[in-house]
Amino acid sequence: MAQSNPPFMSGVPELLLLRLLDEQEMYGYELVRSIKQATDDAISLGEGVIYPVLHSLERNGALRSKRKAVSGRTRVYYSLTKKGRDRLEKLRGEWSRIQGGIATALGSAANA
Amino acid sequence: MAQSNPPFMSGVPELLLLRLLDEQEMYGYELVRSIKQATDDAISLGEGVIYPVLHSLERNGALRSKRKAVSGRTRVYYSLTKKGRDRLEKLRGEWSRIQGGIATALGSAANA
């Protein structure tokens, strides 16, 4: 019946986002720049990635949002819930696993 | 006109494959198991991924292939060309960059 697992290394945008929000609440537009900056320009995710992820995380109860009006503009600030912190730890673990696997393959790899 | 860059962390299957072939020539079916093993089961790529990558790398001149008949069965062994080794180094660098970026974001990240 062809139900597909997610690609083996997705979840990184979600991971970065949760990591940053775990430290301080932020709004979407801000996260776009923050991610770029926090990764030393290695990763740059557009709004077309960020907003959908924020919305889906909120739907799942991993994030909570509150609107703030700042100088006439509306910002939607997101912060982690308990569920969000759990999710962060889970993704962190998954990432460490695949990152480690790749490192092993690239490094010693051989001598087999 | 909407020409899209590849997703920010693709190229990993290609990287693993080149890395293994750099050490010894192998055939597709063998690579499927090798990748799983070399990454400590962290990454498991199916034949549907491996074969197309092999073919496209060969088309680009990064791999060279030779058929061998082993006990009545035909195997297609692949090995790296100069171009393939260059490509390997390039991908290695790219990977190190994004991997590093993520590590930075996950680690210190904050205290900002």
Add this chain to the structure above:
DNA sequence: CGACCATACCTTGAACTAAAAGGTATTTCA
């Protein structure tokens, strides 16, 4: 011998993700 599983190649189709671009609205600054 017949059935079945492993080996070995390959392709197709569906699912999922990310990239790019477009759309609305307000503020700031030249």
Add this chain to the structure above:
DNA sequence: TGAAATACCTTTTAGTTCAAGGTATGGTCG
């Protein structure tokens, strides 16, 4: 006033991976 930046959001397109199917030979076990 007019352009650029802020801030939200969605839609379209493209690209990758996953799952499964399709062919064929060889070995194993009842």
